[in-house]
Amino acid sequence: MYVLVGWVGSISSKSRTRRFQGGGYDYLCFELQSRCVARSRGRQRAPCQRATARAPWLMTGGTASSGKPEPSDEREGKSSSEPPAPKYRAEELLAWLESADPTTRLRAVLACRHLTAVEAAPVLEKAVRINEPEVQNRSFAALALGYLPNERSYELLSGILRNDISGEVRSSAAAALGYLGERRAVPELRIALLEDFHWSTRISAAVSLGLLQDERAFDALVDGLRLARRYRREEGNALKRACLGSLGELGMPQAVSHLVFYAQERDFLTRQVLAEALGRLLHRTRRLEADRMTQRQLQLARECLEYLARDDHENVRRAAQLALANLSVVSD
Template sequence: MSDAPEEKFSQPDPAATALLAQQLESPNLRDRMVALASLRNVPADVALPSIKKVLNDESLQVRSMAVFALGVKVTPESYPILIDILANDPDYGIRADAAGALGYLEDIRAFEALVRAFYEDTDWLVRFSAAVSLGNLKDPRAFDVLMQALDSPEIVLQQAAIAALGEIKAVAAIDKLVTFIESEDWLVRQRLAESLGQLNTPKSISALKYLTKDSHPHVSAAATICLQRMEAGES
């Protein structure tokens, strides 16, 4: 389970909560979206019934917001609802949202479901979200999956895998990671710098020093910051 600090809220106003619930039933799309956004100020257990109301909304935007809300409004129901959506929703965007929300939960029970989504889902966006969330779980068992993702033809999957390997502290992946140091995609190189910054080894430091001279300012800045953190003992 997540060890994130619990949200702290003042006692919810029943009238305000009732108004939000009413807005979520409005035929006006904007009303429903504003009401969902307003739930960020409501405790998770109070927000959940309202979130559940719109999980099957006719609008994909509203459904997407509701699924995301399940990842940040953590209750005992959040996990099983998201697992069901990831496995069964017909819309790939909603499945991707569910995979991402499971990463926000940081619930280690999601590991197998995310691995299954990575291997079995046919849409790259779902696989991308699954790879990112495997990094969020920080479970070293994700190593083999993420190493396979590095060989994906989709660059965004490579980016996700590079970042996630840093998150799980996969020192054994360094030899493979540094092969991306000359990637034509600057975001790949930036993710590489950020990942190497979490893997404090001589080879990582050498690669980071090289990346500080990268032609793209975001890459060189990321590498410089990572080296400074390493020197300060923060990695």
């Protein structure tokens, strides 16, 4: 079980199902950022917005493992739809990090959402430097450094990605580097994708390379597609989707020949991610002054989308048809 947790928030299961029922690359990003171990009763997990929006997530209140009530992040009498009012000071949260109770230390990190990035900086830096034994706590702290960036976030996250013994924590650090938007992280994410022994770290690195939209990631993502064949079906498919989706985010015509190869994958979700990736690629290259070879690649991408628009699975058809409709609107 691994902890690749986002800055988690509360949302009804009904709306979660409605928002993410289509699956695809957005769903992959949601799944990667929302899997966590709920160790306290009443704690809920929830999806983020579109991954590229880098929207912060929130955490609902819980109860400590000792049975004593922990400070709640919601005030009584207020609607759950209203954002909680700021109520914590950095000095208070720094004191929580000294607690022997791991849940209290975790809530110190989660409460940073009430602070500005500058105010939260000493809390988050201490959270990743106190030799925290709890994997979940280190994972949350790493992700928080991406969602609440400060001038040392890149340095700290790079160190976590290189040195943390837990694949779950390295996975969170790779995800946070994508949210951080630091393109200088591309070489480190490339190494994580191709060399890390933990499969979820590889997936996080692939997704983050797409979020950074740096062309230097192209070769690594293509190699990631080959690596996906070494894993079991579920893990291999997840890595495959991450690489396909990120290649679409890069918007490079030379990726088309690598993408269309997966048009007949048995896994419908992979085909759906492919349709979304082709749609994004074509959208990003619509104003490109293309030579004959590039035009041929883009025409191949459109033909593949038209093929997927007749797919046996409804979700794949819907994704391909939506991509084609968006291209028509842009062209008009």
